[in-house]
Amino acid sequence: xxxxxxxxxxxxxxxxxxxxxxxxxxxxxxxxxxxxxxxxxxxxxxxxxxxxxxxxxxxxxxxxxxxxxxxxxxxxxxxxxxxxxxxxxxxxxxxxxxxxxxxxxxxxxxxxxx
Amino acid sequence: xxxxxxxxxxxxxxxxxxxxxxxxxxxxxxxxxxxxxxxxxxxxxxxxxxxxxxxxxxxxxxxxxxxxxxxxxxxxxxxxxxxxxxxxxxxxxxxxxxxxxxxxxxxxxxxxxxx
Numbered sequence: 001x002x003x004x005x006x007x008x009x010x011x012x013x014x015x016x017x018x019x020x021x022x023x024x025x026x027x028x029x030x031x032x033x034x035x036x037x038x039x040x041x042x043x044x045x046x047x048x049x050x051x052x053x054x055x056x057x058x059x060x061x062x063x064x065x066x067x068x069x070x071x072x073x074x075x076x077x078x079x080x081x082x083x084x085x086x087x088x089x090x091x092x093x094x095x096x097x098x099x100x101x102x103x104x105x106x107x108x109x110x111x112x113x114x
Numbered sequence: 115x116x117x118x119x120x121x122x123x124x125x126x127x128x129x130x131x132x133x134x135x136x137x138x139x140x141x142x143x144x145x146x147x148x149x150x151x152x153x154x155x156x157x158x159x160x161x162x163x164x165x166x167x168x169x170x171x172x173x174x175x176x177x178x179x180x181x182x183x184x185x186x187x188x189x190x191x192x193x194x195x196x197x198x199x200x201x202x203x204x205x206x207x208x209x210x211x212x213x214x215x216x217x218x219x220x221x222x223x224x225x226x227x228x229x
Contacts, residue, residue: 009154032214043204043220051215090157094214099170102218104156
């Protein structure tokens with residue numbers, strides 16, 4: 001069965017420091033992976049996706065994600081955190097056994113402290 | 115308006131009420147989705163429509179009834195809900211349901227409270 005895990009409920013980072021939000025997955029076949037962000041009282045916004053090719057994917061707002069096939073991970077990263085990056089982040093993987101539905105992680109709350 | 119819009123943004127209803135949530139997408143997409151978001155839980159896919167035809171119904175109770183009159187509009191009709199149905203209901207759209215690389219775009223959601 002396909003699955004995705006976000007092992008941290010919350011991540012705290014000081015402004016200006018690099019940030020990492022972790023995501024691991026389990027799929028049969030090629031993984032198609034997504035990151036979304038949700039700001040308070042807002043819907044989810046698409047950040048980036050991995051389909052194939054370069055293991056480092058660049059996305060919106062200066063975010064990037066590193067695909068690691070051997071570790072089955074797709075961690076979200078940013079070199080220098082901003083207070084405005086504080087939000088809820090969701091990782092998702094495409095379920096190839098169920099009409100390509102997205103399987104979602106439970107989310108990681110990112111708090112950037114000034 | 116651009117993107118995906120949802121109305122109302124907030125809704126409080128009693129268990130015996132009937133209400134509807136509305137979603138409209140301005141992206142020219144062919145697929146639309148309803149999700150339920152509860153705190154600290156993964157998003158739950160409720161319904162999927164592709165070209166106005168319902169293609170997925172993930173064991174959702176019959177007190178939730180979707181309607182898709184055209185490819186731009188999606189409704190979720192609610193009746194005799196339970197307090198545990200209180201959640202954020204998100205609408206999304208994508209160009210094509212069937213593609214593994216297809217990206218979903220979300221509306222702001224309707225915060226539903228059932229008393």
